[in-house]
Amino acid sequence: MATMTDPRTACLEACQRCIVDCEACLSAMMTKQSDNDCPACCYECVKACYACVSAIASSSRFVDKYCTLCAEVCRYCAGQCREHDHDHCQKCAESCQDCVDACEAMAAL
Numbered sequence: 001m002a003t004m005t006d007p008r009t010a011c012l013e014a015c016q017r018c019i020v021d022c023e024a025c026l027s028a029m030m031t032k033q034s035d036n037d038c039p040a041c042c043y044e045c046v047k048a049c050y051a052c053v054s055a056i057a058s059s060s061r062f063v064d065k066y067c068t069l070c071a072e073v074c075r076y077c078a079g080q081c082r083e084h085d086h087d088h089c090q091k092c093a094e095s096c097q098d099c100v101d102a103c104e105a106m107a108a109l
Helices: 007-029 040-057 063-082 087-107
Strands: none
Touching (some): 007 063, 007 087, 040 063, 040 087
């Protein structure tokens, strides 16, 4: 029987995966030419995800705001990385989109 993950845990896990994949993309793109905002958006995404994780972990009264901002940053990063054919960019875009979904669910609570 499948278990449901609560929105808090899902958001924390999505943010943590996004941090890892954005850092990998950022590292890989440092030596590549980019015609869009990747890898700069990856750096912004990592910062937003860390802030969101911190807010959730500390039960901040502003969790909804942090999650909303994180979703916005991740949505932008997903769009930028999706434009590149590199495997690391595609993985980053997927993690960012998962983070958008989890953060929006968390913000809606």
